Amino acid sequence: MGKTLAGKLVSSHAGRNVSAGESAIVKVDYAFTHDASGPLVVKKLKEIGGGKLFDPKRVIIFIDHAVPSPRLEVSNDHAVLREFAKSSGCVFEEAGTGICHQVVAEKYAAPGRMIVGTDSHTVMAGALASFATGMGATDVSVAMTFGKTWLRVPETFRFVIDGKLPKGVYSKDIILHLIGMLGAEGATYKAMQFEGSTIENMEMSERLVLPNMSVEAGAKVGLIASDSKTEAYLKQMGRGDQFTELHPDANAQYEKTFEIDAAKLTPQVALPHAVDNVKPIGEIGEVKIDQVFVGSCTNARLEDIKIVASIIKGKKVAPGVRLMVTPASHKVYMEAVKDGTVQTLLEAGAVITPSGCGMCFGALGGVPADGERVFSTTNRNFQGRMGNPKAFTYLGSPAMAAATALKGVITHPAEVL
Amino acid sequence: MGGRAWKFGDGISTDHIAPGRFFHLRSNLPELSKHVLEDARADFAPNVKKGDFVVGGRNFGLGSSREHAPTIIKMAGVEAVIAKSFARIFYRNCVNIGLPVIIADTDQIDEGNILEVDLSAGKVRNITKKIELNFPPLPEIMTKILLEGGLIPYIQKHGGLPDI
Numbered sequence: 001m002g003k004t005l006a007g008k009l010v011s012s013h014a015g016r017n018v019s020a021g022e023s024a025i026v027k028v029d030y031a032f033t034h035d036a037s038g039p040l041v042v043k044k045l046k047e048i049g050g051g052k053l054f055d056p057k058r059v060i061i062f063i064d065h066a067v068p069s070p071r072l073e074v075s076n077d078h079a080v081l082r083e084f085a086k087s088s089g090c091v092f093e094e095a096g097t098g099i100c101h102q103v104v105a106e107k108y109a110a111p112g113r114m115i116v117g118t119d120s121h122t123v124m125a126g127a128l129a130s131f132a133t134g135m136g137a138t139d140v141s142v143a144m145t146f147g148k149t150w151l152r153v154p155e156t157f158r159f160v161i162d163g164k165l166p167k168g169v170y171s172k173d174i175i176l177h178l179i180g181m182l183g184a185e186g187a188t189y190k191a192m193q194f195e196g197s198t199i200e201n202m203e204m205s206e207r208l209v210l211p212n213m214s215v216e217a218g219a220k221v222g223l224i225a226s227d228s229k230t231e232a233y234l235k236q237m238g239r240g241d242q243f244t245e246l247h248p249d250a251n252a253q254y255e256k257t258f259e260i261d262a263a264k265l266t267p268q269v270a271l272p273h274a275v276d277n278v279k280p281i282g283e284i285g286e287v288k289i290d291q292v293f294v295g296s297c298t299n300a301r302l303e304d305i306k307i308v309a310s311i312i313k314g315k316k317v318a319p320g321v322r323l324m325v326t327p328a329s330h331k332v333y334m335e336a337v338k339d340g341t342v343q344t345l346l347e348a349g350a351v352i353t354p355s356g357c358g359m360c361f362g363a364l365g366g367v368p369a370d371g372e373r374v375f376s377t378t379n380r381n382f383q384g385r386m387g388n389p390k391a392f393t394y395l396g397s398p399a400m401a402a403a404t405a406l407k408g409v410i411t412h413p414a415e416v417l
Numbered sequence: 418m419g420g421r422a423w424k425f426g427d428g429i430s431t432d433h434i435a436p437g438r439f440f441h442l443r444s445n446l447p448e449l450s451k452h453v454l455e456d457a458r459a460d461f462a463p464n465v466k467k468g469d470f471v472v473g474g475r476n477f478g479l480g481s482s483r484e485h486a487p488t489i490i491k492m493a494g495v496e497a498v499i500a501k502s503f504a505r506i507f508y509r510n511c512v513n514i515g516l517p518v519i520i521a522d523t524d525q526i527d528e529g530n531i532l533e534v535d536l537s538a539g540k541v542r543n544i545t546k547k548i549e550l551n552f553p554p555l556p557e558i559m560t561k562i563l564l565e566g567g568l569i570p571y572i573q574k575h576g577g578l579p580d581i
Contacts, residue, residue, distance in 0.1 A: 073441040136484035136510035185476040362437035
């Protein structure tokens with residue numbers, strides 16, 4: 001029987017053929033944590049094996065969730081991680097390097113790899129055909145100690161997406177549409193495999209959005225076969241030698257196949273307080289916005305920020321609206337400085353923050369006031385997500401964020417493109 | 418004997434359980450646990466007693482992989498979390514830290530009902546309503562982990578991951 005991408009990836013790390021539904025012990029290529037779970041991981045590593053790591057070169061600690069540290073408690077947590085990184089010799093990505101998932105895509109993920117991290121959006125690396133999944137501190141500590149974890153091979157939902165996306169419609173709209181269709185637990189324990197001509201024509205920056213948000217439908221992994229676009233991205237990151245071709249077998253077994261006509265999609269918005277509360281923009285009425293946030297692992301790459309800049313160039317953010325931009329990584333930030341994107345954003349009235357996760361999940365910066373409405377390019381709009389349970393978050397694409405920042409109400413990107 | 422049921426709705430997220438605005442308390446779990454589930458029910462944390470039960474609806478624990486979420490539920494004295502369904506990472510985290518997770522029809526449990534759970538028999542007894550709810554056993558590997566009180570106690574005793 002043919003194998004899905006998930007089946008191939010788990011089998012190659014289990015050292016035997018495994019099929020959907022079976023459990024297996026698998027070898028791990030990279031295990032990572034960050035300042036949100038890292039101190040707990042360090043504590044557990046000491047409980048398990050006295051802090052021993054299976055291979056310090058394959059264990060990564062990121063400081064990204066609260067950058068720069070807003071409080072002494074967080075600074076002390078950061079110090080614990082720096083000290084552990086120094087004593088263990090593991091890879092350490094200092095504050096400012098960027099959001100872990102973006103840096104994993106830039107530096108660590110490649111086709112055929114098994115990656116676990118203490119963060120639900122670890123799934124993003126599936127766009128590079130890595131089997132990447134989020135786990136808690138205990139599981140990741142075990143993976144860091146032994147270089148192994150246990151997995152149940154997921155059944156696969158296959159999404160065949162064909163056609164040309166209309167103007168103003170992006171991969172964010174595809175994934176929001178799918179999450180709305182499936183519901184927040186519609187793909188629980190499953191692999192979501194994305195394919196079809198729309199995906200084949202999509203650059204990596206756009207592709208990464210799909211696996212990134214697969215967890216919002218409950219999925220264990222989101223996966224895209226590797227191809228020439230994957231190879232081009234790895235080359236661009238200076239890792240062209242790490243490219244291998246990995247695709248599902250033609251006779252693979254899928255639990256379900258969904259066919260999506262990309263040409264019929266419209267811009268989508270996730271309304272408060274659930275990511276699966278998705279509506280096409282034409283059905284939401286007039287929604288006045290107080291703050292627009294372009295950030296997170298989901299949609300703050302150079303291409304995303306450039307789309308925003310191209311829309312607001314020479315214009316000003318609407319009166320009464322605050323525009324916040326957090327580049328996903330230091331690399332993204334540097335490039336956006338060099339090519340003038342940062343200047344364009346600043347001239348339009350944007351506030352640009354250091355790279356990190358803080359604003360997305362309410363740890364620092366940009367916390368909305370009671371009753372305020374935020375339009376965000378991030379991945380979650382749960383109650384309290386941005387730091388205030390009395391605020392409201394709407395999710396959508398970077399182009400929609402830019403259009404909304406200019407108009408002050410949630411706006412179809414085609415109106416300004 | 419038995420503990421009180423605290424009812425919660427569908428889609429209780431890890432942001433309800435352990436909000437990001439208390440990020441700075443993540444290395445101070447006793448303090449963080451004072452805010453457990455605060456954004457879903459403000460009356461829960463101050464009043465929950467040892468042996469009580471968190472009773473949810475669908476997709477309990479969706480969102481983040483933060484293990485602090487089940488950890489502070491356990492630290493609050495909760496005996497088990499019972500829900501119609503669970504999000505994947507939260508479910509696995511509960512087992513790893515030795516907090517029983519039970520999938521059952523929670524429409525049969527009302528706020529304040531007194532419950533007892535028999536994990537080996539797979540039964541939730543609703544003492545108030547005099548009914549029993551059956552629940553399916555955990556996958557074998559998870560049962561092994563839970564019986565030892567979590568994954569770390571398991572590894573400390575057996576020297577590695579359970580065999581599959």
